[in-house]
Amino acid sequence: MPDASVVIVGAGFSGLAQAVMLEKAGITDYVILEKADELGGTWRDNTYPGCACDVQSHLYSYSFADNPGWTKTYAAQEEILAYLEAVAGERGLSRAFRFGVEVTGARWDAESATWNVRSSSGQEFTGRFLVFGAGGLHGARLPVIPGLEEFTGQVWHSSRWNHEYDLAGKKVALVGVGASGVQIAPEVAEVAAGLVVFQRTAPWVLPKEDVTVPRWKKLAFRYLPGVQALYRTVLFWKRELRGLGFHHKPELMEKAEPAVRKYLEAEIADPELRRAVTPDYAFGCKRVLFSNDYYRALTREHVGVVPGEPVAARSRSLVDSEGVEHEVDAIILATGFDVTSSLDRIEIEGVDGRLLSKYWADGPTTYRGVAVPGFPNMFLLLGPNGFVAYTSVIAMIETQAEYIVRALRMVRSKSARSLQVRPEAEAGFQDEVGRKLARTVWSADRCRSWYQSASPSGTVLWPDSIWRYRLDMRRPDIRDYHLSS
Incomplete structure (x- = not known):
């Protein structure tokens, strides 16, 4: 049996x-x-x-x-x-x-x-x-970085976060700007002395309408279950309608792209940085990300964006594709799965x-x-x-x-x-x-x-x-x- x-x-x-x-x-x-x-x-x-x-x-x-x-x-x-x-x-x-x-x-x-x-x-x-x-x-998908085993600082993947290591006052490298990287960057920028973001591909990032659920709404959901079911249904169909631009009418995404570009321009005034973080592919083709503070984090004086992946590691640094060494104390691999x-x-x-x-x-x-x-x-x-x-x-x-x-x-x-x-x-x-x-x-x-x-x-x-x-x-x-x- x-x-x-x-x-x-x-x-x-x-x-x-x-x-x-x-x-x-x-x-x-x-x-x-x-x-x-x-x-x-x-x-x-x-x-x-x-x-x-x-x-x-x-x-x-x-x-x-x-x-x-x-x-x-x-x-x-x-x-x-x-x-x-x-x-x-x-x-x-x-x-x-x-x-x-x-x-x-x-x-x-x-x-x-x-x-x-x-x-x-x-x-x-x-x-x-x-x-x-x-x-x-x-x-976890781990990138192949020659010499990484020689790095004497801390290294970890985003899904295995090292909570024992204090990033305050440290120089940090963030490799990857996918869904996790976009969420991590503002948090690290808030405490680190320096942050260098290695960006292989720039993501499309939209603002996130995230607010605290008011008490009256929680009470309505708790004591009137039908209200929550209706709310869920409305959310479902709103996303289904938006989905038409992804799977049936990609021309809708093309029409939306200028508005997304305007948001990026409003968030980043520096034309050189803006050019570096502007995607070169169709809006929606890769995963669209959401954050209210990612672009703002990149504009901080102690934060830098480096195109591409690191090509090598030294005992205390990462080397970019231009041969520039970036001295860091910790490397965070937000390289996905x-x-x-x-x-x-x-x-x-x-x-x-x-x-x-x-x-x-x-x-x-x-x-x-x-x-x-x-x-x-x-x-x-x-x-x-x-x-x-x-x-x-x-x-x-x-x-x-x-x-x-x-x-x-x-x-x-x-x-x-x-x-x-x-x-x-x-x-x-x-x-x-x-x-x-x-x-x-x-x-x-x-x-x-x-x-x-x-x-x-x-x-x-x-x-x-x-x-x-x-x-x-x-x-x-x-x-x-x-x-x-």
């Missing part, structure tokens, strides 16, 4: 949502394997100064677990983590957690129709179904020994972001082509978790042992995604970004609206699956 009906890998937003959906369906024999000692995923690991979400709190939360007590329009890391802990506690999920279990491998056993899951500690778990909710924001290959760290072996890493060698492909041919009874949450880039992914997670529960029910209703998506179904979906991508602002002719891949579809995104995705994912189409008895 398997240890569980369902083995879930990961205890972040995805894993918790899947557990709740299983509970709702009356499926209670599941386990949640988590490599860390506590839940939270991205919002547990990223504790850097200024860490916050760029989606409104009331939308970046579960529809089945409204929180009337959000204190800010855009919640900070601590509040989001507390929210996840509260959801797990209120839903009674603690019995299913297996903390300190780092999954290193999973093998499909055709004879028993189960998945055998291995961990780094030697523990093993078996389950009829395997769901990966590990997410892509946990494997290895999003598209997060599952490569786990040896996943499907039918006839097929390895997922080899199947994805030329680019990751899926069927609707949740299933892969040759890997029966295995599902992904926020897998390739299963997430969006313009709004909250929580709606995608819930849609996928519900779909997976329906798939499990389909297996049981047909008295089958397993189900496996057909290769032709995946190929058809990849064709659909490729066609949709061509009309979007994310297409390759507008810029290069990590949104693109070498897969047949050319992207790791779902290049359409969440509403369209929800309609397509209402129920599994039995014609797209092979069920075995």
Whole structure:
């Protein structure tokens, strides 16, 4: 007998949502394997100064677990983590957690129709179904900087913040200006004696309408639940409408670009600095970032912007592409995550020994972001082509978790042992995604970004609206699956 009906890998937003959906369906024999000692995923690991979400709190939360007590329009890391802990506690999920279990491998056993899951500690778990909710924001992407091992100061990645080291009065280098870098820069500039920002690609940055939620609104949300549900719905559709400029009508982004440039000009008077931080690609092609103080931080006298990545490190300095040495005491690597290959760290072996890493060698492909041919009874949450880039992914997670529960029910209703998506179904979906991508602002002719891949579809995104995705994912189409008895 398997240890569980369902083995879930990961205890972040995805894993918790899947557990709740299983509970709702009356499926209670599941386990949640988590490599860390506590839940939270991205919002547990990223504790850097200024860490916050760029989606409104009331939308970046579960529809089945409204929180009337959000204190800010855009919640900070601590509040989001507390929210996840509260959801797990209120839903009674603690019995299913297996903390300190780092999954290193999973093998499909055709004879028993189960998945055998291995961990780094030697523990093993078996389950009829395997769901990966590990997410892509946990494997730090570290740049190759020759001589970095010779640097005698402090070095850390933004997702592994060194809270023991005091940056006050220090000279600091910040490598990377993605979502985390834009949040970190103003915080470090406030305390450091000097800050040099290494910028490979200038981001588009918009102001963030972040305010404290007034008491009267919290009371309304708490005692009139329908009001909060309506507010959430309004937020959802506002973002869906804005999404049209990303995935259907990129000409709308072109029309918006002059206004964004005016904001940049108003924030940075120095023409040389302004030129250095002005993107040279279409607005919206790469991730649009939000901050009220990033540009202002760059204008401070003790802050400098260096184009490109550091090319070398010395014992007390970083060297830029012009050969200039920048003396620093600490290096912060805000270089993001290895999003598209997060599952490569786990040896996943499907039918006839097929390895997922080899199947994805030329680019990751899926069927609707949740299933892969040759890997029966295995599902992904926020897998390739299963997430969006313009709004909250929580709606995608819930849609996928519900779909997976329906798939499990389909297996049981047909008295089958397993189900496996057909290769032709995946190929058809990849064709659909490729066609949709061509009309979007994310297409390759507008810029290069990590949104693109070498897969047949050319992207790791779902290049359409969440509403369209929800309609397509209402129920599994039995014609797209092979069920075995």
